[in-house]
Amino acid sequence: MNRFLTARRIGGLFFGLFALLMVGLFIVQRFYVEPEDACVKSGRWWYAEGRTCVQPIYLPDITGRAEGVSRAEASAQQNRELVAIEDRLKREREARAAAILRDRKAYEAKLPEV
Known part of the structure; x- marks a missing residue:
């Protein structure tokens, strides 16, 4: 076999x-x-x-924040910058409104009385 x-x-x-x-x-x-x-x-x-x-990709290269700065610190810094910008814009608006009011009063004082 x-x-x-x-x-x-x-x-x-x-x-x-x-x-x-x-x-x-x-x-x-x-x-x-x-x-x-x-x-x-x-x-x-x-x-x-x-x-x-x-x-x-190094994260600070994308976000633009300094090396070693945490996200919370960078966010707090940006919030402070935004508050400063908002305060400056508010002062500019108030100054513009005061100038408009002053000019309006000066213009009304020049108008002859009817």
Whole structure:
């Protein structure tokens, strides 16, 4: 009787399967794991969904606030600036209204009485 799965064939199949799995493991390591590790080691961010390495953008470059200033401090400073601007605009409106009132009285004083 001639058997298909002899000890030599089974050994060859296991060796072939092992070799195929090892090659697959090295391919996964080389093309899937190593790019992420290299990206993280270089200080950049690994974007897993797109499998890309991206450079993080420094937040003060976007917001324009000074380095080391917290968001709360920057917000408080901007609020103080806005209050100062609103106060200046209020004084300008009051000065304009007073000038209009002064000019109106001067104009009414020049009108002849009827």
